[in-house]
Amino acid sequence: MEKQPRLLASQLLLKNSLFEVSLNRVLLTWKEIATKKKRVSGGIHHPFKVGTSHGVSVSEILAVRELDVDCGTKDDGRWQKMPQKSTEAYPYAFTVSYVERAWQHRWRCSDVTFHCLEGALCQQWVQTIREQLTALTSRPKHLLVYINPYGGKQQGERIYEQKVAPLFTLASISTHVIVTEHANHARDHLRTEAELKKYDGVVCVGGDGMFSEMVHGLVSRTQRDNGVDQNSPEEKLVPCTLRIGIIPAGSTDCICYATVGINDPVTSALHIIVGDAQPMDVCSVHHNNTFLRYSVSLLGYGFYGDMLADSERKRWMGPARYDFSGFKTFLTHHYYEGTVSFLPATDILGTPRDKTRCRAGCFICQHNGQLYSEDAPEICETDPDVSDSEYKGGWRVIRGKFLAINAASMSCACPRSPKGLSPAAHLADGTTDLILVRKCSRFNFLRHLLRHTSKYDQFDMTFVEVHRVRRFRFTPRYCQSDSELDLRENGKRLFSQICRDHPACSCSPAYSSWNCDGEILPHAAIEVGCVTTPYNLLCKYTVHSESIQTPSLFPHFFTL
Ligand SMILES: CCCCCCCCCCCCC/C=C/[C@@H](O)[C@H](CO)NC(=O)CCCCCCCCCCCCCCC
Ligand SMILES: Nc1ncnc2c1ncn2[C@@H]1O[C@H](COP(=O)(O)OP(=O)(O)OP(=O)(O)O)[C@@H](O)[C@H]1O
Ligand SMILES: [Ca+2]
Known part of the structure; x- marks a missing residue:
């Protein structure tokens, strides 16, 4: 792989240990520096091995924010207290939130906080990372969200408020949220009223039925706007430009599961934030x-x-x-x-x-x-095997x-x-x-x-x-x-x-x-x-070679 030029490199403090932190256009990495003064504050256990390198792809950084050293930072509603000793030695800090791969295709949001000696350096880090994030044009900035309050176990609104909205806020995504009032509300709104130009994508919170409403609303509108006759089976569909995201809150959630690998609202929200797409x-x-x-x-x-x-x-x-x-x-x-x-x-x-x-x-x-x-079978006019x-x-x-x-x-x-x-x-x-x-x-x-x-x-x-x-x-x-x-x-x-x-x-x-x-x-x-048709989902499988775990609903002691 082509070596990327470094944008920034500094020695920063992380959990009371000194790290060499480096950023290029592709990766943010941090590696512990093995020095005698390894523990700046002393006494506090940290999980990093000396010399262990950590890296996160810039495309999977969700947000970066500066910490207010005097009073901590407000993070997802929880106020974090700065560790006393490191504040004294390294009084400025910033936190990077990024995607962490968890078990069975799940994604989680993780934080890492770096402490700096100087305020200017801290600001430089925050600004440079922000510039990198802004350059990621595939990320959505404005989303139109439809919530079906009656899908699945009727948890759509709670799932969105508690698990998804905080992540969208963290990633500075603005949303317009509509809780549907009847079946086909979302479909008809998308087909006729919604000001689609204002959005980079539409998101549904629900099951396959809600996703189907999105597809029907968007596809029908695109065909109508382009003069395509939907009644003609031979007519080519005109692709629509908006992407559809799905936060699973239904009964089967097969479209989510088959594309993301799991029906987990947080995982889907993170795929949407990083701008993953799948035709x-x-x-x-x-x-x-x-x-x-x-x-x-x-x-x-x-x-x-x-x-x-x-x-x-x-x-x-x-x-x-x-x-x-x-x-x-x-x-x-x-x-x-x-x-x-x-x-x-x-x-x-x-x-x-x-x-x-x-x-x-x-x-x-x-x-x-x-x-x-090359092995494509020739079409023959009769098949002797099937009478x-x-x-x-x-x-x-x-x-x-x-x-x-x-x-x-x-x-x-x-x-x-x-x-x-x-x-x-x-x-x-x-x-x-x-x-x-x-x-x-x-x-x-x-x-x-x-x-x-x-x-x-x-x-x-x-x-x-x-x-x-x-x-x-x-x-x-x-x-x-x-x-x-x-x-x-x-x-x-x-x-x-x-x-x-x-x-x-x-x-x-x-x-x-x-x-x-x-x-x-x-x-x-x-x-x-x-x-x-490039009706992009805002998600995709992330595992390349590994196959999905297939736990059986039933013990299979014998081959059925
Ligand atoms: C013996 C256990 C056999 C389990 C077999 C499971 C096969 C499941 C295959 C699921 C395929 C889902 C396809 C997706 C369809 C969605 O567009 C649609 C809308 O969400 N969902 C359904 O139609 C809802 C589909 C839900 C299908 C549930 C089928 C349950 C079958 C139960 C048969 C019990 C026989 C037991 C005899 C002792
Ligand atoms: N406010 C609402 N009131 C009643 N029905 C609604 C409302 N909003 C959407 N619907 C309809 O509810 C149906 C089911 O929704 P959804 O797909 O979200 O859940 P599900 O059927 O439980 O899950 P799955 O489709 O994954 O099996 C959809 O066909 C949708 O049109
Ligand atoms: Ca196919």
Whole structure:
């Protein structure tokens, strides 16, 4: 790495020991100087070993402030008393707040206080570090924050006030905070009223549903302003310039977990402050040339659709509603007949069965999925292995009975499944992983579900297949007509009709619902296109080579 010229270097006191402190454009470092007079004040234990070097990247410094030597400094509401002995010898001091990596992808704010002999030197340090911070143009200065007071365990406001707001203040970020009053409040405000020019980013405090509101508000507004017809499935989305940050306070928090590696409000706030950004894939969902919704995490039909429909009536249960409805849906064991057609992404590197994971600096995402694999399979018009599938103009068509049809545009990792629905999915490669779970026994389906919580491969089962796709369509077998309007009513009518016609059937209804990032879609027949648009999240995984810990919800003494 190119050696950076030093901006400042001084001998400063830290916890009663003398340190060589140095700053260049990239790093702030401090190293203890081994002298006989190591302990200036004497008697006070300090944790630093002689000669141990410490460093923090300038890009991860949150703030710097001068200490008022006479009365300490006001730091997060707590007054700090200056140590008596060092005040005498080194009467001026400044504190640097920076990001410290903690356990399992967590970030914490740490402070280090340096004491100086002269006031001028102290001011020079503070000013130089501030100049370095000002030069970091990717950092947000003005944020528009929406808090959903009813997401997850209804802790959004408390989480923001206690854990996030003090950090934004420390980093001199000004905020305009709106506590939402009803569903879609944030979406509509963003779409019509919000003065977006005033902000460097929007932040939501809530779950995936709130994030979805942000995406819909911002993306819709950008398309409208640029004359893009959202109803046309072929139209290219115009990227919007504002970034979206997410402070987790929901029930699943999959978008946060899959991008940051943990659902921790402080970690997310720190990622936002340092200006981390991560482009992500956005799928647009249409029905008969009518735009329905965007999806960034899961589009799920069958199991996840039925589970969500049931859980919506149990919102009062909080996050536990998903476990309750998940168990109930598992017991009902409904399958759905239909046709899935998809355009395989054959021109890219990577498959859903890869062992590598999408992490910060991901090679595939850096190339926006535009990498051509030499091993890319030729599209053939028939597939001898799969009797109920065929190819039509590059599209593959599969008819069958499915317990679940899931499209994961990202891994969908969350606390319930730390590796996610599709562990090798990429955040920004312009593809979605289409997972087809065919009709199988309850026991086998349970084995499949359980594997989401262990190290075993959930796709390595005869009734499961997974494809990396650019577009897909689904048509339920009993698709009434183009004017399939009220899904629920049609579904009920059709369900009883089928049962009358086939008394011995297992009473699976004709239609399930689509779970689109936690919202129910009003149609079963849909067409989906996935594109990478630079809708930047204000966050990203920070671990490069290390894989996420995948603690199992259940002890796995045997391979299921
Ligand atoms: C036996 C244990 C199996 C555990 C299997 C866990 C798989 C979990 C996979 C989670 C994937 C999350 C995808 C993200 C979706 C979000 O856009 C959306 C909005 O927030 N959340 C949900 O739809 C909410 C999704 C919540 C899913 C909860 C599923 C719970 C299943 C429970 C099945 C119990 C069977 C027990 C039989 C003894
Ligand atoms: N003030 C409000 N009153 C009622 N509903 C709201 C309000 N603000 C937002 N909502 C809606 O609440 C729904 C759920 O919000 P959110 O995603 O924050 O939490 P969650 O559903 O518990 O978590 P997750 O989406 O992670 O499972 C969203 O669809 C959002 O539109
Ligand atoms: Ca993707």
